[in-house]
Amino acid sequence: MDKHLQRNYRDRYFEKGHWGTKIWQTLVVILVWIIMFIPIVITTLTYWAYRTGGRHGYFFWHYTEGFTELNFLMVFLTFAAGVIAVFCFAMGYIQVRRARGLIEKWPMFDMTKNQWEQRRAERFMTKRFGDEAFRQSRRYYTVKPEQNLSNNQLKKIVNNEEAVDD
Numbered sequence: 529m530d531k532h533l534q535r536n537y538r539d540r541y542f543e544k545g546h547w548g549t550k551i552w553q554t555l556v557v558i559l560v561w562i563i564m565f566i567p568i569v570i571t572t573l574t575y576w577a578y579r580t581g582g583r584h585g586y587f588f589w590h591y592t593e594g595f596t597e598l599n600f601l602m603v604f605l606t607f608a609a610g611v612i613a614v615f616c617f618a619m620g621y622i623q624v625r626r627a628r629g630l631i632e633k634w635p636m637f638d639m640t641k642n643q644w645e646q647r648r649a650e651r652f653m654t655k656r657f658g659d660e661a662f663r664q665s666r667r668y669y670t671v672k673p674e675q676n677l678s679n680n681q682l683k684k685i686v687n688n689e690e691a692v693d694d
Contacts, residue, residue, distance in 0.1 A: 571598070645686045652685045 540546045541553055575598050576585030625631045650660065656675055657663055684690040 575602075648688070649682060649686050652682065 540549050570588045573585040574588045575595075577583075577587045578585075578595050578598070622631070626633055653663070654660065656677075657669075657671075663669070681690065
């Protein structure tokens with residue numbers, strides 16, 4: 529079996545080579561973090577200035593509706609953080625009990641079934657579109673009308689609801 533088929537994922541960012549992908553994705557991530565971080569800093573400094581009467585922080589804006597909304601947002605975010613904390617502590621408690629063997633461990637993922645489904649899907653795709661090396665070596669591939677898949681056809685084939693010989 530091919531090496532990358534033994535895993536359930538493939539990420540070119542962490543594979544050897546692919547420097548263009550690594551540089552591009554890193555630049556995009558940095559840009560997105562900057563775009564997200566700037567409004568947070570502006571809002572935080574303005575709210576801090578509002579709460580301290582201008583002694584700390586900086587007023588980027590002075591709209592009373594904005595401060596009313598921020599007060600509501602702080603209450604809402606505090607509540608959301610509390611709910612998330614309860615969930616995280618509960619899941620942590622369950623995982624600790626599982627690790628110590630105090631509760632039954634149930635399978636999270638059936639690797640054998642997944643590999644069987646991958647092989648079944650690969651057999652169907654090879655029959656319909658050609659072998660994997662052919663499919664992945666093409667930049668452009670035109671699908672003939674008779675090769676089109678019907679709705680949920682691949683899902684039905686993988687779940688053994690439809691024969692591969694169609």
